[in-house]
Amino acid sequence: xxxxxxxxEDTPDxxxxxxxxxxxxxxxxxxxxxGFAAERWLQAGHGFDAxxxxxxxxxxxxxxxxxxxxxxGDATPVLILTARASVPDRVLGLNMGADDxxxxxxxxxxxxxxxxxxxxxxxxxxxxxxxxxxxxxxxESSTVWWHGQVLALTQREAAALRVLLSSPQRTVSKxxxxxxxxxxxxxxxxxxxxxxxxxxxxxxxAAASVGGPSEVVITTFRxxxxxxxxxxxxx
Amino acid sequence: MISARGHSGRAVxxxxxxxxxxxxxxxxxxxxVNAWVGYGNAVEAANEAYDRSLYLAARTLAEExxxxxxxxxxxxxxxAGYLFENHTGxxxxxxxxxxxxxxxxxxxxxxxxxxxxxxxxxxxxLVQFDDGMYLNQPVRLAQLTHVLEDVSLSEPLxxxxxxxxxxxxxxxxxxxxxxxxxxxxxxxxAAALLVVWGVQRGIRPLESFRRQLANKAxxxxxxxxxxxxxxxxxxxxxxxxxxxERLGRLIDIRKRFLDNAAHQLRTPLTALKTQLALAxxxxxxxxxxALLAAARQTTDDAVRLTEQLLAMTRVEHAxxxxxxHTVDLVDLARRVTQEHLMxxxxxxxxxxxxxxxxxxEVQGVDLLLHEALSNLIDNAIHHGPxxxxxxxxxxxxxxxxxxDGPGIAPEHQAHVFERFYRAAPSGVNxxxxxxxxxxxxxxxxxxxxxxxxxxxDGRGTVIRMGWALK
Numbered sequence: 001x002x003x004x005x006x007x008x009e010d011t012p013d014x015x016x017x018x019x020x021x022x023x024x025x026x027x028x029x030x031x032x033x034x035g036f037a038a039e040r041w042l043q044a045g046h047g048f049d050a051x052x053x054x055x056x057x058x059x060x061x062x063x064x065x066x067x068x069x070x071x072x073g074d075a076t077p078v079l080i081l082t083a084r085a086s087v088p089d090r091v092l093g094l095n096m097g098a099d100d101x102x103x104x105x106x107x108x109x110x111x112x113x114x115x116x117x118x119x120x121x122x123x124x125x126x127x128x129x130x131x132x133x134x135x136x137x138x139x140e141s142s143t144v145w146w147h148g149q150v151l152a153l154t155q156r157e158a159a160a161l162r163v164l165l166s167s168p169q170r171t172v173s174k175x176x177x178x179x180x181x182x183x184x185x186x187x188x189x190x191x192x193x194x195x196x197x198x199x200x201x202x203x204x205x206a207a208a209s210v211g212g213p214s215e216v217v218i219t220t221f222r223x224x225x226x227x228x229x230x231x232x233x234x235x
Numbered sequence: 236m237i238s239a240r241g242h243s244g245r246a247v248x249x250x251x252x253x254x255x256x257x258x259x260x261x262x263x264x265x266x267x268v269n270a271w272v273g274y275g276n277a278v279e280a281a282n283e284a285y286d287r288s289l290y291l292a293a294r295t296l297a298e299e300x301x302x303x304x305x306x307x308x309x310x311x312x313x314x315a316g317y318l319f320e321n322h323t324g325x326x327x328x329x330x331x332x333x334x335x336x337x338x339x340x341x342x343x344x345x346x347x348x349x350x351x352x353x354x355x356x357x358x359x360x361l362v363q364f365d366d367g368m369y370l371n372q373p374v375r376l377a378q379l380t381h382v383l384e385d386v387s388l389s390e391p392l393x394x395x396x397x398x399x400x401x402x403x404x405x406x407x408x409x410x411x412x413x414x415x416x417x418x419x420x421x422x423x424x425a426a427a428l429l430v431v432w433g434v435q436r437g438i439r440p441l442e443s444f445r446r447q448l449a450n451k452a453x454x455x456x457x458x459x460x461x462x463x464x465x466x467x468x469x470x471x472x473x474x475x476x477x478x479x480e481r482l483g484r485l486i487d488i489r490k491r492f493l494d495n496a497a498h499q500l501r502t503p504l505t506a507l508k509t510q511l512a513l514a515x516x517x518x519x520x521x522x523x524x525a526l527l528a529a530a531r532q533t534t535d536d537a538v539r540l541t542e543q544l545l546a547m548t549r550v551e552h553a554x555x556x557x558x559x560h561t562v563d564l565v566d567l568a569r570r571v572t573q574e575h576l577m578x579x580x581x582x583x584x585x586x587x588x589x590x591x592x593x594x595x596e597v598q599g600v601d602l603l604l605h606e607a608l609s610n611l612i613d614n615a616i617h618h619g620p621x622x623x624x625x626x627x628x629x630x631x632x633x634x635x636x637x638x639d640g641p642g643i644a645p646e647h648q649a650h651v652f653e654r655f656y657r658a659a660p661s662g663v664n665x666x667x668x669x670x671x672x673x674x675x676x677x678x679x680x681x682x683x684x685x686x687x688x689x690x691x692d693g694r695g696t697v698i699r700m701g702w703a704l705k
Contacts, residue, residue, distance in 0.1 A: 105538050170573065219580065221580075222589070222626070223588030223590065224569070
């Protein structure tokens with residue numbers, strides 16, 4: 001299924017080239033060059049999978065478009081693009097229901113990655129499944145799939161993986177993992193290290209069984225914790 | 236400029252007016268008091284003189300009186316001659332009575348002076364003066380008690396009353412009044428002229444100073460030196476001159492910053508144009524690809540530079556926009572490190588955090604401290620080769636970023652925090668603003684920035700932002 005994107009951007013150059021790039025990435029793109037046009041597209045209920053929204057627009061500004069959208073109870077993911085740089089704007093945008101925020105100028109690859117995350121999260125919200133590359137986890141049970149094959153994990157390993165899967169792009173500290181997995185058991189933080197070590201071994205083994213290096217690794221970040229990363233870059 | 240000139244003109248005029256009123260009003264008052272007192276004294280002296288001559292007239296009259304043949308004899312013609320001789324200008328009347336008031340000679344209708352025991356001490360106790368009315372005119376009375384020389388009389392005392400109309404006195408008093416008013420008025424006028432002239436002269440240096448200031452060119456911040464300036468005004472001019480100097484220096488720094496910024500912004504744009512033109516001209520796809528990759532790198536540099544220029548401007552104006560709060564450095568370090576984690580990871584660098592204290596609170600603006608730490612990490616990532624180990628470390632009231640990159644040579648260390656100073660070899664692109672921004676933020680927060688490099692084998696740098704322990 002081709003994702004449908006609404007690109008709200010008043011600078012023709014940016015709209016043109018960004019649209020071209022997104023189309024080349026296999027998306028269907030509609031354009032709105034001002035706030036009123038965006039409003040018309042969104043009210044008509046075209047079922048967009050995501051909205052790329054510039055804040056400084058002629059007519060109605062981006063924040064009012066966003067406000068109106070959320071006031072209608074529309075949960076379409078919105079990624080805000082703006083040349084305003086200060087953090088209060090960032091807070092405002094996210095508080096008002098934006099899903100992400102990317103200051104201009106941005107890297108095309110960064111925009112694509114963020115957009116993919118939004119689309120995936122939106123899709124996942126429908127199925128509630130946790131997914132990262134070939135890894136997939138059922139919402140309620142502890143069943144984990146690797147390329148569709150069930151991965152045999154202990155309860156604790158599955159619990160740790162769930163925590164990591166629910167925190168994309170952010171590290172999970174050892175203390176946090178300990179609290180989530182071992183709750184109030186009288187074990188030390190070393191137990192977390194052992195657990196992660198075993199989880200890594202199992203993922204590596206699963207990757208080896210399909211032939212090749214793993215697309216997902218649990219990376220340790222010094223002093224920060226663990227995070228699922230892909231050696232290739234984007235998940 | 237016109238309004239400023241008008242304004243300062245008014246200020247000078249008002250100073251002059253103030254000086255004049257401060258001097259002239261009290262002076263007028265003093266001269267008025269002086270005139271009043273002088274006039275009073277003159278009138279008293281004149282009255283005394285007139286009274287004395289009135290007394291003399293009474294005496295003269297008394298000397299012409301004699302008791303002959305059992306009745307009072309008076310050589311009226313002789314007496315009147317004396318009287319008129321002395322008292323031209325006013326009319327004189329007289330009467331002679333016994334002490335009990337029985338009429339003996341003269342005008343019977345003249346009023347008597349009341350008997351007062353302690354009047355006219357300057358004269359014999361036998362003479363009394365008083366003001367009275369006769370023929371509906373104010374008169375001055377002198378009443379003399381005289382002892383007749385004829386001892387045979389049973390009652391040798393008689394009373395002689397002399398009255399004088401007031402015309403002469405009033406004329407004299409008026410004369411004195413006009414005289415006083417005239418002389419004091421002239422004095423006042425002369426004083427006023429002198430004061431005006433003096434104030435005018437005194438203010439002249441101020442006026443020339445004003446003119447000098449008004450005629451200054453907009454970009455002229457040289458000190459002002461008005462000629463023969465009064466000593467009292469020197470501190471004012473010195474303060475103004477030192478302010479001008481500071482302003483000039485500040486504007487100079489701004490100008491240099493702008494020049495530098497313009498140069499820095501134009502450089503990547505020029506490179507970009509060249510790279511793109513070459514890419515268009517190159518038919519070989521491989522070469523075109525290489526040029527495009529280079530153009531992308533140039534654009535990234537330009538973006539980084541633009542961001543830093545904007546950050547610098549933001550930081551400079553932050554003082555007016557943000558009030559300080561309590562910021563936990565541990566929490567801050569964790570947040571900022573998290574933000575740079577993915578980029579460092581993608582670039583193949585190892586970014587880590589080392590926390591030595593549970594909490595460390597300082598007073599500051601979170602946004603700015605965030606910007607500072609972010610710049611330190613960014614700087615380490617930017618200047619280190621792939622695989623650089625970068626550690627963000629938090630201790631008791633300090634925050635540092637350590638890397639094992641190329642290090643900073645000692646001759647550069649003193650300058651790395653200056654704007655647009657670039658310590659990196661010319662192959663590495665940088666704006667020279669990153670550490671200047673950190674310096675600006677540190678100084679706004681009362682923190683000290685220190686650099687230590689190299690750490691080992693000529694490599695490695697630690698830049699620490701430290702607060703004084705409370």
